[in-house]
Amino acid sequence: MKFFSQTPNFDFMAQRKLALLISAVLIIASIVSLATRQLNFGIDFTGGVIVEVGYPEAADLDAIRGQLADGGFGDAIVQYFGARNDVMIRLAPRDGESNADLSTEVLKALRADGARPDLRRVEFVGPQVGEELTVDGSLATIIALLLIFAYVWFRFHWKFSTGAVAALGHDVIITLGFFSFLHLEFDLTVLAAVLAVIGYSLNDTIVVFDRCRENFRRAAAGDAKATINRSVNENLSRTLVTSLTTLLALIALRLIGGEVMAGFSTALIVGVVVGTYSSVYVASPVSIALGVSREDVMPPSDDDDRPADGAVV
Structure with missing residues (x-):
């Protein structure tokens, strides 16, 4: 002192x-x-796909990241979006896959353990x-x-x-x-x-x-x-x-x-x-x-x- x-x-x-x-x-x-x-620019700068899903109760982000990694989306960014049962997933663009294909694969990975999240929104951020x-x-x-x-x-x-x-x-x-x-x-x-x-x-x-x-x-x-x-x-x-x-x-x-x-x-x-x-x-x-x-x-x-x-x- x-x-x-x-x-x-x-x-x-x-x-x-x-x-x-x-x-x-x-x-x-x-x-x-x-x-x-x-x-290492993020999706905000490089462009990508934003998928918003909703759960009936509070979601476990670590568990969601693990599910996405098992489904081939290890680079996905997962965060809460408003309430704890609303989750936003940001994905880097993939060549040859449309937004609909990506969102379908994401939902498939999230539902692999029996969970039933709802698809709320799919948005594409262009590289421009x-x-x-x-x-x-x-x-x-x-x-x-x-x-x-x-x-x-x-x-x-x-x-x-x-x-x-x-x-x-x-x-x-x-x-x-x-x-x-x-x-x-x-x-x-x-x-x-x-x-x-x-x-x-x-x-x-x-x-x-x-x-x-x-x-x-x-x-x-x-x-x-x-x-x-x-x-x-x-x-x-x-x-x-x-x-x-x-x-x-x-x-x-x-x-x-x-x-x-x-x-x-x-x-x-x-x-x-x-x-x-x-x-x-x-x-x-x-x-x-x-x-x-x-x-x-x-x-x-x-x-x-x-x-x-x-x-x-």
């Missing part, structure tokens, strides 16, 4: 070059994985829709980064803005690389988590930068590295408490949220860890490398508004 009540004095910026080297290695590895292994989602999701991420760059530039300075966007790009690329390397399914919920990671990481970075600006203005003079280092230390307890409490909630969601929330919670866990790291070891070091100084954050002097000598007011 004493740690959280006193301001620590860790020299974070002394390790900034090593931290940037580690980040560069992780980013390169992520890009290589994305280029070679690529993302998935391609549009891929493009729209990429555009949403790029637009978010550009708007953030403009906001931080307006709010602070372009050197801080560049550092913030570098940290956000760092977080997004490493999170995507994590999913690519482990070949985890990437669907719309994971995309939503990636966008949420951008907001989470930015919030922590903005808090640090705001403290940096205050400390720059308070100091009559000083080294930018020492000022930023002091600012990070002053916000360290807040950063740790926020990150740890968020991680506790996400880990609980990952453990008991089931398959439906697995991708979403995993992406957020990775993003929170990487985002906490980047707010200290990416955003601030990049700003230092760009030569941020006290003059960059000082408000305009009153002398700037005074007329020149001899001027008529």
Whole structure:
């Protein structure tokens, strides 16, 4: 408890070059994985068949997954749809089989043990829709980064803005690389988590930068590295408490949220860890490398508004 009540004095910026080297290695590895292994896109992006069935009582998802695996649908995604007796099954498209054939085979597999689920709906998601989602999701991420760059530039300075966007790009690329390397399914919920990671990481970075600006203005003079280092230390307890409490909630969601929330919670866990790291070891070091100084954050002097000598007011 004493740690959280006193301001620590860790020299974070002394390790900034090593931290940037580690980040560069992780980013390169992520890009290589994305280029070679690529993302394991889910049905939301690749297209497929959605089959909704209804049971007279609460359904056992694990038992349903086992039945589908025995019927040749081991890659099916099974989740509740509303009530616990309504189940939605998502299947990848199969060459040479129509939607009716797939739904018939699914019902046959589900009724193998004597159960009698009712077929509620069969819907086909075309690959064109998935391609549009891929493009729209990429555009949403790029637009978010550009708007953030403009906001931080307006709010602070372009050197801080560049550092913030570098940290956000760092977080997004490493999170995507994590999913690519482990070949985890990437669907719309994971995309939503990636966008949420951008907001989470930015919030922590903005808090640090705001403290940096205050400390720059308070100091009559000083080294930018020492000022930023002091600012990070002053916000360290807040950063740790926020990150740890968020991680506790996400880990609980990952453990008991089931398959439906697995991708979403995993992406957020990775993003929170990487985002906490980047707010200290990416955003601030990049700003230092760009030569941020006290003059960059000082408000305009009153002398700037005074007329020149001899001027008529």
